[in-house]
Amino acid sequence: MTGSPSNCFVKHLTVLAHNSCDSPLCHKLDTGVCSPEKRCNYTYGYGDNSLTKGVLAQDTATFTSNTGKLVSLSRFLFGCGHNNTGGFNDHEMGLIGLGGGPTSLISQIGPLFGGKKFSQCLVPFLTDIKISSRMSFGKGSQVLGDGVVTTPLVQREQDMTSYFVTLLGISVEDTYLPMNSTIEKGNMLVDSGTPPNILPQQLYDRVYVEVKNNVPLELITNDPSLGPQLCYRTQTNLKGPTLTYHFEGANLLLTPIQTFIPPTPETKGVFCLAINNYTNSNGGVYGNFAQSNYLIGFDLDRQVVSFKATDCTKQ
Structure with a gap:
């Protein structure tokens, strides 16, 4: 899953869709819980004691391939973080999920990009x-x-x-x-x-x-x-x-x-x-x-x- 700063609410206000805690997508998260507003909230912790809390959201994400072609992924699932503590700071845009879970960036873009694989x-x-x-x-x-x-x-x-x-x-x-x-x-x-x-x-x-x-x-x-x-x-x-x-x-x-x-x-x-x-x-x-x-x-x-x-x- 991808975590983002709290200003993602402002930047994507016209297209951002928050997932209900009744959605099957919410149950794909290890830490997905229901908020009083019936939104799917999450909490993720890291080994350095950093913590991000927020709401599960969806938007259309657009990527540029190495040929210059734009590839769009509708209903891209990500975390809109609004309480990020520890090692996070105001100069960082967020996190990308590179794990093997169903909500990671790798799993979501795999069908469009020719497979669930990446290199670094x-x-x-x-x-x-x-x-x-x-x-x-x-x-x-x-x-x-x-x-x-x-x-x-x-x-x-x-x-x-x-x-x-x-x-x-x-x-x-x-x-x-x-x-x-x-x-x-x-x-x-x-x-x-x-x-x-x-x-x-x-x-x-x-x-x-x-x-x-x-x-x-x-x-x-x-x-x-x-x-x-x-x-x-x-x-x-x-x-x-x-x-x-x-x-x-x-x-x-x-x-x-x-x-x-x-x-x-x-x-x-x-x-x-x-x-x-x-x-x-x-x-x-x-x-x-x-x-x-x-x-x-x-x-x-x-x-x-x-x-x-x-x-x-x-x-």
Whole structure:
């Protein structure tokens, strides 16, 4: 589903239709509830504690294809947010739903655009703001060519929106660190909204030690603001190890630009490992630092996700 600022009521006043809570569309939402005015209200929360509340609405949405042709979708379903808190601000137009659920942008435009599929190429952190990440939708968004690796998406009945894949283990340089003896299918969530990778404690501890052993710098231990993170200070680019994430059928090689958070003017030469730990879970998250400089294609029709190493600043 797509969330929008409260001024969508004004901009679309002549064409906006609010859905009744008796509508079957309202029941497609996990959080759809009936308001006193019989409108379908929703509430969505996010991992950073941001929250959006609003009313389910419909309008005609028009998209421009890569050939320049205009494609209109009538009765386009979206959320008109009028109470957005947390990480949202006045400079943002809203959110687009890229999940696999029935009300997401991907599911709604799929029949018009040649299938429920999309691709993304995220630029690395601190890239010049004039250079944008790129996304493609529908036919033509497939990731093809030399170097492409593909892993199955794993569906969960209780969560049809998120994208889960199966991680078998991680290599730090040539040292292979497997998951625990029992590998659960769909143990990693691919999430472009989470910056770091997050690993189960038993795997994180071993990765931490191996990365530490492969960085020829002294670990920062006297800065309480950094907490337990693996951080180093250097005035040049960090010479850290490569990490390979071994997914089912797909090995993804990551360089330090994808595994370490680079310094900002405020952090003054401090690089920190962009991996956190889950203390009470056997699963994890594959976040947007690791996804940068990869062309990644999600094909919901085939239930696979494909990766191709790419300089996303030149797409």
